[in-house]
Amino acid sequence: MITQPADSTFVVSQEIHQSQTTHLSSKRGPPVSNLQPAPPRLPWGWLAMGLLALAYLLLPLIGLVGKVPWLQLTGVALAPSSVELMKVSLLSALLSTALATVLGLGLSLWLHHLQRLAALARLIIYLPLALPPVTAGLALNAVFGRTGILAPLLSILGWQIPFTFCAVVLAHLFVTLPFVVATTEQALRHMNPDIALSARSLGMTPREILHHITLPTLAPALLAGAALAFARSLGEFGATLTFAGSLPGVTRTMPVGIYLEREISEDSAYALSAILVALAIACLCLAALPHLLRKTPNREFTPTKDIDIAELAALSRPTSKPPHLHVQRGLRTMDLLPGTTTAIIGENGSGKTTLAKQLAGLLTPANKGPSFSRNNVNPPPALLTQDPALPQFPTAGKAVNMVSKDPARTRRLFDAAGLSALIDTKVSHLSAGQAAQVALLRALALRPNALILDEPFAALDVTRAQQWRAFFHVHATDRTMAIISHDLSDVVELCTHTAALDSGEFAATGTTHNVLSRPANHFIANLSGVNLIRGEIVQLSPAPVGNALTLANHGHQGHILLPAGTLPDFLLPGAHVCLAFPPDAATVLPGEPREATASTGSTGSTELLAATLLGSYSRSNSHHVVRAEFAGCPITVSGGSVPVDSCGSSGVGTHRSSKECRQVTVAVEDNQMAIYPSEARMQQETERTTKTQR
Structure with a gap:
């Protein structure tokens, strides 16, 4: 008799699971850190050209190696004359490189901030690279020589520069300085300008930005420029011989000594x-050392914990009351009330980020474009740009500590945000979502009483984005905030007020409910998911069951049957108006409004629009989404089924083409359509009022 243990099923299933796990792990691909991008194949013609160029550079060196008397190399190197040559060359190269590094760094920083005449300044700086060496020596002699420009001053001081060791250093400095400027200024050009702007917005002084961000970022380029300058100084010949001469032990460098030795041995x-x-070669290897020592980041999953909202709020709570920001842009104004959150929305390129930088005091208004003014707030609002703009060289903890200036508080901030595992990770090794959260933490470390966030949650996963939204929602009254976002959930959940931008000016400002329910343009309508119809009233007349209204929009006309009753004062012929209603508050009826009224009875308080059917698709057997057009404006209706006699039989998933267009009526439910003056009418009235006041 064979007995089977009670848990045999579990044992068998466990073995199957282990075998499946082993099978899957054997087929698992390489870790992310071992993956490398596959470069595109180079056409063979260019590959041949590259190999030819490399051969051209290597062959002379190979020929030189073949000519070197290797058995005599030690004796030649230790000869007293050779030692003197190396001393003069190395000492002059070290001094000229040190001067070129310091002066080149200052010149690069000045050139980077120079706006006008920058091209002319670069031409002057890089000119020594194109001058013949002998010409460079003559130019130096024309300044520092006995009959040079500075000769009277040098005579008073008792200084004689030509044919001295000082002349060697000056000649080398003249030809090596452009190398340092070229490498350093190129690195400055590639440096993200938002890094310095963000640091400035977060309270760092210009000196702190220079010492803690700019100089460490430029260090590899500065080292490379110094190494190139040192190598160039070792090989300098023409300017040295012309300006400093060839005095043994004083001005005779190795290139000059080699030239003279060639005539003897x-x-x-x-x-x-x-x-x-x-x-x-040693100098060039030194220049490449930072690149060789750079480690490839190991992209591994870094676990995060939930945000401790109460602790994070306590560590980032402002020490002063939230300010009131008043902004005027063009003819419209926006008020960021104390302790409120305002959404800034608009199409790409409408000026949202520019407005944010102006609010933070990082940009000054230009002569062109819409005028801008704001009330002065001290300190100005802190700005977190869409790019996290973190310095790339330090760890995440050090990047935050630049703002908090308290290592213990920095660690507590990371713990409260659930990011303690990232505190010792280099910023350059962070993922986009991790960098965005560290940037948020860095902004909160300042304890700002006014904060501007540009797409703060765009790079975050759903879970982390919801946690950060919960934090800002719970403690919204701690500070005055503005959030730039294209996400409707950010606008609705976090923002009590909204400002919409269009072509650099405010298209609408007010409470979030009013701006979204009464959209001023199609972007706001698409964001909030409502239909928007804009046009000019060309006719308004009584009808048997209401009021007939005709709108004109860019050559198209549309007819509306409004319920009987008192009409708003702005509904007059020639007025520009907007009509907005949600898609689920409308139903498609067969025929034109009058036919629909006759078939359904009195309109009551329902608005009827004469529309052209463009097509439809079905979500279910009883629910259809209809696309129609009214006065040239596309509208969507999802509040009722499509009538068979108007649209034909429509099964689930079927679509109607524009060739099958028919005249239908769109009936909007009671009090679901908003009718209000359009932006064009309001702008005309504002301009008229402004001219009257002037």
């Missing part, structure tokens, strides 16, 4: 050349 000249090439 060719083997010694080749040996000295090999030593000079070895020094140049």
Whole structure:
């Protein structure tokens, strides 16, 4: 008799699970850190050209190696004359490189901030690279020589520069300075300008930005420029010989010594050349050292914890009351009331980010474009740009500590935000979502009483975005906030007020409910999911069951049957108006409004629009979504079924083409259509009032 244990099913299933796990793990691909991008194949013609160029550069060096008397190399290198040459060359190269590094850094920073005449300044700076060396020596002699421009001053001071060691250093400095400027200024050009702007917005002084962000970022480029300058200084010949001469032990450098030795002993000249090439190679290796030591980030999953909302609020609560921000842009104004959150919405390129930087005091108004003014707030609002704009070289903890200036509080901030696992991770190794959260934490570390966020949750996953929304929602009254977003959930859940931008000016301002329910343009209507019809009233007359209204919009006309009753004062012929209603508050009826009225009875308080059917599709057997057009404006109706006699039989998933257009009536439910003056009418009235006041 065979007995079966009670848990045999579990044992078998566990074995199957283990075998499946082993099978899956054996087929698992390489970790992300081992993956490399596949470069595109280079056409063979360009590959051949590259190999030819490399051969052209290598062959002379190979020929030089073949000519070097390797057995005599040690003796030549230790000869007293060679030691003097190396001393003069190395000392002059070190001094000129040190001067070129300091002066080149300052010149690069000045050139980077120079707006006008920058191209002319670069031409002057890079000119020594194009000058013949002998010409450079003559130019230096024309300034520092006995008959030069500075000769009277040098004579008073008792200084004689030509044919001295100082002349060697000056000659080398003249030809090496452009190398430092070229590499450093190129790095400055590639540096994200938002990094400095963000740091400035978060309270860092210009000195702190320079020392903690700019200089560490430029360090690799500055080292490369210094190495190139040192190598170029070792090989300088023409300017040195023309301006400093060839005094043994004083101004005779290795290139000059090699030139003279070539007339005496060719083997010694080749040996000295090999030593000079070895020094140049060492300099280039030093310049490449930062790149060689750079580690590839290991992209592994970093777990995060839930946000401790109460603790994070306590660590980031402002120490002063939230301010009132008053902004005027063009003819419209916007008020950011204390302790409220305002959404800034608009199409791409409408000026949202520019407005945010102006609010933070980072941009000054230009002569062109809409005028801008705001009340002065001290300190100005902190700005978190859409790009996290974090310095790339430090760890996430050090990036936040630049603002908090308190390592213990920085660690508590990371713990409260559930990001403690990232505190020692380099910023350059963070994912986009992780960098966005560290940037949020960095902004909160300032304890700002006014905060502007530009798409703060766009890079976050759903869970983390909801947690951050909950934090800002619960503690919304702690500070005055503005949020730039294209996400309707951000606008509705977090913002009590909304400002919409269009072509750099405010298209609408007010409470979020009013702006979204009475959209001023089609962007706001699409964002809030309502239909918007805009036009000019060309006719308004009584009808048997209401009031007949005719709208004109860019050559198209549409007819509306309004319920009987008192009409608003602005409904007059020639007025520009807007009509807005949600798609689920409307129903499609067969025929034109009068036919629909006759078939359904009195309109009551329902608005009827004469529309042209464009097509439809079915969500279910009893629910259809209809696309129609009224006065050239597309509208969507999802509040009722499509009548068979108007649209034909429509099964689930079927579509109607524009060739099957028919005249239908769109009936909007009671009090669901908003009728209000359009932006064009309001702008005309504002301009008229402004002219009257002037």
